[in-house]
Amino acid sequence: MGKTLAEKIWAEHVVSTTAGEPDLLYIDLHLIHEVTSPQAFDGLRLANRKVRRPDLTIATEDHNVPTLNIDKPIADPVSKLQVDTLRKNCAEFGVRIHSLGDVEQGIVHVVGPQLGITQPGMTIVCGDSHTSTHGAFGALAFGIGTSEVEHVLATQTLPLIRPKTMAINVDGTLKPGVTSKDIILAVIAKIGTGGGQGYVLEYRGSAIRALSMEARMTICNMSIEAGARAGLIAPDQTTFDYVKGKPHAPSGDDWEAALAYWKTLVTDTDATFDKEIYLNADDLAPFVTWGTNPGQGLPLSESVPNPADFTNPEDRGAAERALEYMDLKPGTPLKSIKVDTVFLGSCTNGRIEDLRSAAEVIKGKKIANSLRLLVVPGSARVRLQAEAEGLDKVFLDAGAEWRSAGCSMCLGMNPDQLKPGERAASTSNRNFEGRQGRGGRTHLVSPLVAAATALKGTLSSPADL
Amino acid sequence: MDKFIKHTGTAVPLRRSNVDTDQIIPAVYLKRITKSGFEDGLFAAWRNDPAFELNQPQYKSATILVAGPDFGTGSSREHAVWALQNYGFKVVLSSRFADIFRGNSQKAGLLTVILPQEEIEKIWLVVESKPDTSITVDLDKKTVSYAQTTIAFAIDDYTRWRLMEGLDDIGLTFTKIDQVSKFEENRASFKPKTLPIR
Numbered sequence: 001m002g003k004t005l006a007e008k009i010w011a012e013h014v015v016s017t018t019a020g021e022p023d024l025l026y027i028d029l030h031l032i033h034e035v036t037s038p039q040a041f042d043g044l045r046l047a048n049r050k051v052r053r054p055d056l057t058i059a060t061e062d063h064n065v066p067t068l069n070i071d072k073p074i075a076d077p078v079s080k081l082q083v084d085t086l087r088k089n090c091a092e093f094g095v096r097i098h099s100l101g102d103v104e105q106g107i108v109h110v111v112g113p114q115l116g117i118t119q120p121g122m123t124i125v126c127g128d129s130h131t132s133t134h135g136a137f138g139a140l141a142f143g144i145g146t147s148e149v150e151h152v153l154a155t156q157t158l159p160l161i162r163p164k165t166m167a168i169n170v171d172g173t174l175k176p177g178v179t180s181k182d183i184i185l186a187v188i189a190k191i192g193t194g195g196g197q198g199y200v201l202e203y204r205g206s207a208i209r210a211l212s213m214e215a216r217m218t219i220c221n222m223s224i225e226a227g228a229r230a231g232l233i234a235p236d237q238t239t240f241d242y243v244k245g246k247p248h249a250p251s252g253d254d255w256e257a258a259l260a261y262w263k264t265l266v267t268d269t270d271a272t273f274d275k276e277i278y279l280n281a282d283d284l285a286p287f288v289t290w291g292t293n294p295g296q297g298l299p300l301s302e303s304v305p306n307p308a309d310f311t312n313p314e315d316r317g318a319a320e321r322a323l324e325y326m327d328l329k330p331g332t333p334l335k336s337i338k339v340d341t342v343f344l345g346s347c348t349n350g351r352i353e354d355l356r357s358a359a360e361v362i363k364g365k366k367i368a369n370s371l372r373l374l375v376v377p378g379s380a381r382v383r384l385q386a387e388a389e390g391l392d393k394v395f396l397d398a399g400a401e402w403r404s405a406g407c408s409m410c411l412g413m414n415p416d417q418l419k420p421g422e423r424a425a426s427t428s429n430r431n432f433e434g435r436q437g438r439g440g441r442t443h444l445v446s447p448l449v450a451a452a453t454a455l456k457g458t459l460s461s462p463a464d465l
Numbered sequence: 466m467d468k469f470i471k472h473t474g475t476a477v478p479l480r481r482s483n484v485d486t487d488q489i490i491p492a493v494y495l496k497r498i499t500k501s502g503f504e505d506g507l508f509a510a511w512r513n514d515p516a517f518e519l520n521q522p523q524y525k526s527a528t529i530l531v532a533g534p535d536f537g538t539g540s541s542r543e544h545a546v547w548a549l550q551n552y553g554f555k556v557v558l559s560s561r562f563a564d565i566f567r568g569n570s571q572k573a574g575l576l577t578v579i580l581p582q583e584e585i586e587k588i589w590l591v592v593e594s595k596p597d598t599s600i601t602v603d604l605d606k607k608t609v610s611y612a613q614t615t616i617a618f619a620i621d622d623y624t625r626w627r628l629m630e631g632l633d634d635i636g637l638t639f640t641k642i643d644q645v646s647k648f649e650e651n652r653a654s655f656k657p658k659t660l661p662i663r
Contacts, residue, residue: 430540
């Protein structure tokens with residue numbers, strides 16, 4: 001019987017297998033950042049161990065760093081200590097690092113692909129749950145905890161139990177104004193935040209094939225929001241074209257050998273998935289979340305649901321709590337919800353294409369007086385590219401703030417945070433209570449909806465302008 | 466890692482589903498570079514509320530957290546596990562755990578036990594009416610017992626063995642390190658390297 005793509009990549013990386021034990025899997029690339037690595041390096045020191053493969057390891061600073069005044073010392077002493085600790089650890093163990101101010105600095109999941117070190121068929125890990133992003137290249141990529149970070153540093157392997165596989169089939173054609181962000185929000189709303197637990201997701205179908213690499217990364221990025229540690233898409237010509245010529249892409253004979261291998265990375269026609277889900281792209285519309293987990297989402301044209309309409313008592317309880325936290329009343333049209341902040345950025349939607357599509361909507365217009373728009377490129381390279389294309393000017397002329405690269409307002413651990421009670425339309429990935437700052441309220445949206453909302457002041461799509 | 470064979474203690478009910486790791490410990494508390502001291506960030510947003518279960522005096526000395534479904538979703542932060550351990554929890558019971566959280570807890574020695582939701586509901590009722598109910602979680606026998614009730618739970622034999630012996634994975638993998646070296650000899654030359662910098 002044939003194999004699914006995930007099963008093929010798994011099989012290629014098994015170092016050792018013993019009945020009744022997890023497989024020992026080889027890791028091709030280990031990405032590191034300041035928050036989940038200090039205790040791992042400490043563990044190495046205590047055990048007198050070294051980093052086995054510094055040449056398969058790379059670090060950037062992203063979670064903690066400010067996006068303003070990056071030439072000055074980090075103001076928060078605790079953040080500064082964590083970043084300094086990463087720098088010291090990388091120097092001591094010989095790990096490549098791109099620090100604040102470096103042209104290759106940025107969000108770890110934006111940096112890997114743009115350097116060309118994210119390639120099809122690889123196993124990629126990082127102490128960050130959005131490592132699933134790299135699955136867009138047909139890589140098996142997943143987030144790990146700090147104990148596992150230490151394990152990979154020491155051995156370049158991980159003991160893992162093979163996950164089940166789930167196909168997410170999306171056929172058809174997206175309507176104008178509907179993006180890959182809307183696909184993944186619809187998927188999560190359909191299968192729930194726990195629907196992918198224990199599975200690797202494979203996104204398939206004509207609507208997926210038609211997406212750019214950046215749009216594919218947005219989808220794979222949020223696999224974890226459906227509970228799946230990893231999500232992937234078979235590589236194709238779009239993938240090969242994207243990788244070719246990147247700084248660490250193979251060249252010459254290596255390119256030909258790599259390409260021949262990458263072309264084998266498809267799910268065999270006679271392979272079976274443990275579960276299959278179907279969505280029709282023609283039916284999808286711009287999506288927005290109304291609650292406090294990413295599964296609590298609806299098309300923008302609908303209204304805040306009534307918890308009483310949920311038949312499952314867990315869902316009903318969760319909806320009640322969510323509406324209380326979000327300060328929303330059942331029946332309120334989603335399009336009437338006013339926001340205070342629009343955040344455009346993150347590892348989900350902080351790439352050049354995301355900035356281009358939002359700039360297209362905003363060009364020549366002004367944002368609503370009632371709100372602020374924060375535009376945060378995913379990496380220093382994305383920022384430079386955007387500036388070369390004049391996008392910074394589009395945003396600044398509209399009244400937005402143009403920032404330096406980092407995780408920024410996606411998570412409340414750097415200076416970019418919501419105030420208690422503030423409401424945001426955010427292109428990031430999590431609308432958890434307090435995720436963007438204590439007491440802050442988050443509606444997850446696509447870059448197009450973020451841009452239209454910034455102009456109108458209420459949750460909107462470009463069609464509403 | 467300490468060996469985990471059997472633990473007896475009292476429990477605190479947490480009647481909420483989808484408690485993500487941002488709720489267990491918000492990002493702003495993740496800036497320490499040690500594995501200790503995270504208890505002050507545990508459920509930080511809820512700890513100001515006197516009605517929150519952990520603040521109620523009858524649950525003060527609880528060492529077993531009885532959580533709702535989909536506990537530990539979201540971020541991969543192992544700090545969530547450390548925060549629970551630093552606070553004094555030894556065991557978390559739930560009908561569904563998020564994958565990364567469960568993996569992290571098993572690495573760090575916090576026992577996560579999956580029970581059917583109806584059993585969780587029963588334990589909630591018992592603990593709420595009699596907070597000093599003693600609960601025993603026996604990893605050797607794979608049972609949770611309280612009062613006259615004993616419930617069996619499933620856990621894979623390998624993880625159970627590792628937790629009961631208090632073994633860390635890295636040491637175990639080093640016993641196979643020759644196989645890792647052998648695997649590396651056969652890796653394709655086109656696989657990318659981060660060094661030298663290009």
